[in-house]
Amino acid sequence: xxxxITVERQGHILLIGLNRPEKRNAADFALxxxxxxxxxxxxxxxxxxxxxxxxxxxxxxxxxxLADVGPRITAEGLDIVPExxxxxxxxxGPHRTKPVVIAVQGICLTLGIELILASDVAVAAASTxxxxxxxxxxxxxxxxxxxxxxRAVGWGNAMRxxxxxxxxxxxEALRMGIVQxxxxxxxxxxxxxxxxxxxxxxxxxxxxxxxxxxxxAVREGEAAAETAxxxxxxxxxxxxxAGIGMQAFLSRRAAExxxx
Numbered sequence: 001x002x003x004x005i006t007v008e009r010q011g012h013i014l015l016i017g018l019n020r021p022e023k024r025n026a027a028d029f030a031l032x033x034x035x036x037x038x039x040x041x042x043x044x045x046x047x048x049x050x051x052x053x054x055x056x057x058x059x060x061x062x063x064x065x066l067a068d069v070g071p072r073i074t075a076e077g078l079d080i081v082p083e084x085x086x087x088x089x090x091x092x093g094p095h096r097t098k099p100v101v102i103a104v105q106g107i108c109l110t111l112g113i114e115l116i117l118a119s120d121v122a123v124a125a126a127s128t129x130x131x132x133x134x135x136x137x138x139x140x141x142x143x144x145x146x147x148x149x150x151r152a153v154g155w156g157n158a159m160r161x162x163x164x165x166x167x168x169x170x171x172e173a174l175r176m177g178i179v180q181x182x183x184x185x186x187x188x189x190x191x192x193x194x195x196x197x198x199x200x201x202x203x204x205x206x207x208x209x210x211x212x213x214x215x216x217a218v219r220e221g222e223a224a225a226e227t228a229x230x231x232x233x234x235x236x237x238x239x240x241x242a243g244i245g246m247q248a249f250l251s252r253r254a255a256e257x258x259x260x
Contacts, residue, residue, distance in 0.1 A: 004031035005038050006056065012049040012200040013193070014042045021057025027111055028068035029080070036085030043086055043096050046259065049200045049207070051100040053088075053115065054189050059106030060128070061115075066137065078142075089143040090118045095215070097208050099199055103192035104128055105185065113178065114143035117152055120211065121199075122179040123192040124170045130178070136165040151218070153177055203241040204259040 006017035016038045018025040025031075042051045055061065072078060080087070087093045089111070102116055105125035113132055116122045132149070134141045141149075141162065149158040153176035161168055173179045183191045199207060209232050217225035236242055240260040248255035 003034060004028070005034035007038050007041065009048070010193075011197070012047060012204075013196045014038070014045075014048045014051050015193075016042070016051055016053045018053075018055040018061060021055075021059075023065065024059040024062035024107065025055050025057060026062040026065040028065040029072055031065075032069070032080040033082050033085065035088050036081045039086040039088050039096060040084045042098055042100075043094075044084075049098060049204045049259070050196045051098060052103070052189075052192055052196045053100060053119065054103040054192065055105065057106075060104040060108040061110075061112040062107060063110035063112065063133065088118065089114055091142070091144045091147075097212065099207060099211055101192050101196045101199070103188040104179070105188050107131075110134055110141065110145075111143045114141060114145045114148070116178055117148040118144055121192075121195055123181045123183060123188050123195065124173060124179040125185045125188040126170055126182055127185050128170045128173070129167050130161075130169070130173055131165060131167040132162045133165040135163060201254075201257075203236075203239075203245060203255070203257040205239055205241055206236055209236060 002019065004018070004020050006015075006019045008015040008017070016035070018031065018035070020026065020028070020031055039051070042048050069078065081093055086096055090096065099121070100119040102119040102122045104112065104116065104122065105128055108116070108124075108128055108130045110132055113130055132141055132145055140146065145162060149162060152158075157176050170179065170182045174182050181191060213225050213228055213232060216228060241257045244255050244257055
């Protein structure tokens, strides 16, 4: 069987591609587990600083392949994370510490939107069409949309789309803030790669600390995040990268961070 997920290293970036184009990248169990393993690789490899998720073919994803995945839903739910993997939707298990950029095109349904909401920065092709259609299939979004969609776009905006299953376009996704950039069709991966490269060029420990503190504020509240700020500043200030950053500032040259 052809791998459902492609993995390619480009400098400090791990490109993770959905690779089931003949089925519009509908996520069967194999795709879900391979994607979790790719996220695990991103997390473990110290040389990798950013993940970039994209899709091969015309569409990002048609959503869940219910014919394949449905029978695997047990009384305990659905376990898609094998040993060594990390849940890409971040609705269970360990949290990832490295940023993820995502590029979408074509149709982006259900778990595709949820993957965007669980990522950090998203770029969409202009003709992308989105929909959270679970209510039309008799189930609820279970990849985090019920939690993150209202938080990201506001209650009314989220319910407008989650409770109807209607489609919306890239302009609406940009208006709501689900995606941060809309580009011409075919340019989404290149644009996302530019963003990933910009992130990868920064001090990795500082990037991860920034991401962690922002998430701490969301998960545990502002007070918890505030309490963590000064200790994190002290830790980062003592790092090798902080010294590199200061020397780059004084010499007016680009810093080349080492992640220590």
